[in-house]
Amino acid sequence: RPKEPVFMVKGKENSVFDVPQEYLDDKYKPIGAQIVNRFGEDANEKIPVSRISLPPLGDILELKRNENFSLFLPKHRRIAGKLIDIFLGMRNVDELLSCAVYARDRVNPYLFNYCLSVALLHRPDTQDIDLPSFISSFPDKYLDSQVIGEVREQATIVPDGSRTPIEIPKDYTASDLEEEHRLAYFREDLGINLHHWHWHLVYPFEAARAVVDKNRRGELFYYMHQQIIARYNFERLCNDLKRVDRLVELKEPIKEAYFPKLDSLVSSRAWPSRVTNQTLSNIRRETDQITQDVDDVIRWRDRILEAIHTGSVRNEQGQTIPLTENEGIDILGNMIESSILSPNRALYGDMHNMGHVLISYIHDPDHRHLETFGVMGDSATAMRDPIFYRWHAFIDYIFQQFKNTLPTYTPQELDFSGVTVQDVEIQTQNGKPNQINTFWQQSDVDLSRGMDFQPRGSVFVRFTHLQHRNFTYKINVNNNGNGNKQGTCRIFIAPKFDERGNPWTYRDHKNMFVELDKFAVNLKQGKNTITRSSTESSVTIPFERTFRNLDNQRPTGGDNLAQFNFCGCGWPQHMLIPKGKADGFPCQLFVMISDYEGDKINQTTEGACNDAGSYCGIKDKLYPDRRSMGYPFDRLPRQGVDTIQQFLTGNMRVRDVSIQFENRTFRPREVGRN
Ligand code: CUO
Incomplete structure (x- = not known):
């Protein structure tokens, strides 16, 4: 049974809630004191829970505690809406805590976790409360059931300190026959x-x-x-x-x-x-x-x-x-x-x-x-x-x-007068220019927050995932206009050939372009060299944020916490680059500098999480780009354009690059360890 902590309280993992007797489920009331003793054994703090007038949970309880929960089901959505409203309606954090403690023991765990998460994301007074990573609350939704069994066994038998990571096999759901x-x-x-x-x-x-x-x-x-x-x-x-x-x-x-x-x-x-x-x-x-x-x-x-x-x-x-x-x-x-x-x-x-x-x-x-x-x-x-x-x-x-029904972009709309992208190159330390290297990597994640076992302590699982070597884009841009200019640099990548090995027609090619990055640039008059690291991508979040599960993984300072919850949204950095092939997979890297006048949104994103805005937006802000999402690949090409080369205006450039996959597994990073 997962223990789904009601609140993660920094530095208080060994705390228990001091639950008023009347909050206990009827079946536990007669043994309330024993329960507190059993779970309070290694607690170093009892967190007081105030008595409030408890809200009726009504049909929220129709979803039994041992059922599965789906937001796609209208009935489930309806009761989720009610529970979210209850949580949002609490007058302060103290009441919310009390209400959550009360609901926690009655409501379906998945439903409870979802509704509390939505409430914590949207209440102004809970912006500094950390949402536990979903994988550590519900590892069963992400991991092979055999691994869960091994985690439980290790947690019960092997003392904390002597545990070794449990390896998740890379191929466990099917064989290559499929x-x-x-x-x-x-x-x-x-x-x-x-x-x-x-x-x-x-x-x-x-x-x-x-x-x-x-x-x-x-x-x-x-x-x-x-x-x-x-x-x-x-x-x-x-x-x-x-x-x-x-x-x-x-x-x-x-x-x-x-x-x-x-x-x-x-x-x-x-x-x-x-x-x-x-x-x-x-x-x-x-x-x-x-x-x-x-x-x-x-x-x-x-x-x-x-x-x-x-x-x-x-x-x-x-x-x-x-x-x-x-x-x-x-x-x-x-x-x-x-x-x-x-x-x-x-x-x-x-x-x-x-x-x-x-x-x-x-x-x-x-x-x-x-x-x-x-x-x-x-x-x-x-x-x-x-x-x-x-x-x-x-x-x-x-x-x-x-x-396809929208007017096509004209060359005048696409162009940025006076701005020419001269060249673009991908550079990797000690690597070949314009080659991206991919391989397998293993990483460890602690599951102990989602598993209820005694004695406590971390249990790590080790999984294998795709990874690439960090690289840098180097872009040479000429600004022949008068004075400085502001632009938005848009970087995409697509396969160079279709599945038959033929060059693409633009109509099909445009749907294959994968966004890698988007960022504002200042161009001085004359020649400019833009360098940008693959780790700064506007579509991804760093590995540590995807799997944040220990307090030492959190950004420091209270102000950052509000960003932190929202920022769990973001494509994982380790999947930024597709796998490629052992003998190199030919791709086309596309770079465009668009005129910031047509892109800009008047807002500050200071202090807000803004590093995965392309797929996730920015918390409490407007989407940070005025253009249609996917620009400039979101529409059919103008008359006469059949290839990506014909589509280009002076402010765009395409360069052949290759993704080289090496079938090797690199040693684990120790994520989430002290
Ligand atoms: Cu169908 Cu994201 O799953 O929308």
């Missing part, structure tokens, strides 16, 4: 799954309006997932697989199988698997209060496509809202996902979310086997499954349909 398994290192990467969970925590689609309605959140839903598909396709080409097929025939058998080999510590049940060639069915599951036909999804798709091709949507009042060049994509993002900001959920439905639900119940659509949902039903686990990418490729196709 060609999709070539991508397991990407799909099952801990950092990627943590990013995805965190993104959806920061951008919930249902909660109080003030929580959901963040700047351009619909557009960011489109762009962050478009980039996931671009990155996945890039990895597929590196592994001799073609781009992912979108899931377009919803009534045909699905050939991709997936056996997650995860056990839920909360339900003590295995996450369901999917065998090959299963077919989606209509869902009738009374306990989950859900009835959903596959045909509904098809109808929603057609209505959404109609809106795209007529250029407007109909809202609930019957008014017509145009899908404009700038805001249309944001409306569509909210409509397709859907979020409570959708202009009309009755008409355009809940397409993307219900796709997750239909797929996640494919093995037991009418609950006759009493099975819960598969990994597609949870944002913490969905990216493990190959079907995730087929579903999101379908979703992205619809967004692209809209983008």
Whole structure:
């Protein structure tokens, strides 16, 4: 049973809450004192919990403590919304603590953790409270169930100080007989799954309006997932697989199988698997209060496509809202996902979310086997499954349909008069120019916060992940204008050839460009040399932040803590660069300096977490770039442009680079150790 700490109190890991007797669950009331004694043995502090008038939890308790919890299920979303409101409604931190302690012992642990996390992210008075890393609260959502068993065994038998890291095998969910398994290192990467969970925590689609309605959140839903598909396709080409097929025939058998080999510590049940060639069915599951036909999804798709091709949507009042060049994509993002900001959920439905639900119940659509949902039903686990990418490729196709209706960018719009990118080079210490080196690396993560065992102490697991050598971009820019200029440097990378080994046409190539970095530059008159390290990327967060789980990993100073929670969102730095190939994978690096006049947002981002803004935005701020997300690759090319070379204006440059993969595993970094 996970222990999901109610609050992480810095330096107070050996503390217990002094819980008022009436807060205890009925079954524990008679033995309340014994419980306190048992868990208080090695406590060095009892944290007082004030008595407040306790809120009725009502139907929040309908989700039993040993069930699984999914935000994609309308019933679960509804009760989550209620619990978040309860937590947000507490008048001060003291009341919140008291309420959380009371709810903790009654409410489903996943539901509790999610709602408290959302509340802590959004309450002004909890900005300095640290959210524990989700992997240390719920390791069962990320790790092979056999490893969890070994962790428990080691924690019980081996004294703290003599424990050695437990190694997670690199290939545990399938063998190479399954060609999709070539991508397991990407799909099952801990950092990627943590990013995805965190993104959806920061951008919930249902909660109080003030929580959901963040700047351009619909557009960011489109762009962050478009980039996931671009990155996945890039990895597929590196592994001799073609781009992912979108899931377009919803009534045909699905050939991709997936056996997650995860056990839920909360339900003590295995996450369901999917065998090959299963077919989606209509869902009738009374306990989950859900009835959903596959045909509904098809109808929603057609209505959404109609809106795209007529250029407007109909809202609930019957008014017509145009899908404009700038805001249309944001409306569509909210409509397709859907979020409570959708202009009309009755008409355009809940397409993307219900796709997750239909797929996640494919093995037991009418609950006759009493099975819960598969990994597609949870944002913490969905990216493990190959079907995730087929579903999101379908979703992205619809967004692209809209983008294809927009006017193309003219050379005048794209250009930055007087500014010429002369050259760009990738430099690695002691390495070949324009070559990026990738390899395997092992790292250790402490799981002890999510496991309830005596005696306490750290238990590390060791996992193997992709990694690359840090490198530097060196960009030579000429500013022939009068005086200094400000620009935004936009760096992308894409494979040079398609899956047949042919050069791309621009129409396809543009969707393959993966954002690597974006940053403001000051250009003095004349020649400029810009150098930028790969570790500064605007899409990633450092390894330590993805896996932050010990206090010594935290940034120092109270001011930084507010940023810290939000900043758990970010693509993991170790996955910035796709795997490449042993004999070098040919790519094209793209650099553009756009005119800051067209990019700028008047705001300060001082003190706010702003280092993973490209996929995550910036906490409590506007999205830090005025252009459409994905610019300049978000639209069809102008007439006459068939290749990336023809697309370029003077302020852009493309350079051939290669990603060289070395099939070697480097020794562990000791993450989270003193
Ligand atoms: Cu992130 Cu489908 O939205 O999982």
